[in-house]
Amino acid sequence: DQQVKQNSPSLSVQEGRISILNCDYTNSMFDYFLWYKKYPAEGPTFLISISSIKDKNEDGRFTVFLNKSAKHLSLHIVPSQPGDSAVYFCAASATGGSQGNLIFGKGTKLSVKP
Amino acid sequence: DSGVTQTPKHLITATGQRVTLRCSPRSGDLSVYWYQQSLDQGLQFLIQYYNGEERAKGNILERFSAQQFPDLHSELNLSSLELGDSALYFCASSVVAGAFSYNEQFFGPGTRLTVL
Numbered sequence: 750d751q752q753v754k755q756n757s758p759s760l761s762v763q764e765g766r767i768s769i770l771n772c773d774y775t776n777s778m779f780d781y782f783l784w785y786k787k788y789p790a791e792g793p794t795f796l797i798s799i800s801s802i803k804d805k806n807e808d809g810r811f812t813v814f815l816n817k818s819a820k821h822l823s824l825h826i827v828p829s830q831p832g833d834s835a836v837y838f839c840a841a842s843a844t845g846g847s848q849g850n851l852i853f854g855k856g857t858k859l860s861v862k863p
Numbered sequence: 864d865s866g867v868t869q870t871p872k873h874l875i876t877a878t879g880q881r882v883t884l885r886c887s888p889r890s891g892d893l894s895v896y897w898y899q900q901s902l903d904q905g906l907q908f909l910i911q912y913y914n915g916e917e918r919a920k921g922n923i924l925e926r927f928s929a930q931q932f933p934d935l936h937s938e939l940n941l942s943s944l945e946l947g948d949s950a951l952y953f954c955a956s957s958v959v960a961g962a963f964s965y966n967e968q969f970f971g972p973g974t975r976l977t978v979l
Contacts (some may be wrong), residue, residue, distance in 0.1 A: 753905075783967065783968075785970075790972075791972055791973075792865065792867070792869075792953055792955075792970035792971050792972045792973050793906070793953070793970045794865070794970070795967050795968070795969060795970075798967060838905065838906065840906075850896060850908045850911050850919050850921060851896075851906075851908065851968060852908065853898075853905040853906040853907075853908075854905055855904065855905040856905055
């Protein structure tokens with residue numbers, strides 16, 4: 750059973766517009782969430798994270814929103830750039846219980862068109 | 864460059880064989896994690912080591928084993944290989960591990976294993 754779900758396998762956005770990537774989770778013990786970006790033939794690159802004590806975290810063009818009651822988080826990229834085209838993975842961790850290993854979603858492939 | 868190195872980059876072998884994948888964590892990181900990414904799958908956690916000791920196990924087969932050495936590098940050993948073991952294997956490292964530690968992991972470039 751998937752504990753972290755990214756229901757959209759792909760997303761296409763025009764350059765300059767907003768990209769919204771979504772992620773749902775089922776385990777209420779998760780208290781730390783991360784987004785990773787992955788280019789082909791490379792390892793995932795850490796992008797941004799949020800702890801469960803917050804509902805929003807910003808870093809430049811990237812903002813992550815967390816809705817704990819809905820067990821939902823989203824990544825907003827504004828404005829989107831062609832270089833943002835990659836696979837984005839949502840990950841979650843239950844730091845209070847486990848030893849910190851990450852549970853990943855299957856990823857959303859973002860294509861930003863010029 | 865994340866600072867995590869993995870060797871080899873590519874590995875092609877036959878069914879029934881045994882291989883060893885190597886990972887060197889970022890300088891200062893004590894925790895090493897191994898993940899498997901198969902076709903059409905997300906990253907699946909295999910095993911974690913912290914300062915030489917096994918800390919957590921995920922979906923790791925009994926044919927697979929790992930260890931972390933005193934210099935903190937880690938090796939993932941895969942034996943009696945099957946076609947289905949063909950995948951990308953990623954190593955990640957982080958500074959800390961354990962309860963209530965926020966865990967940004969930094970990933971290496973991966974080893975692509977092909978079992979023929």
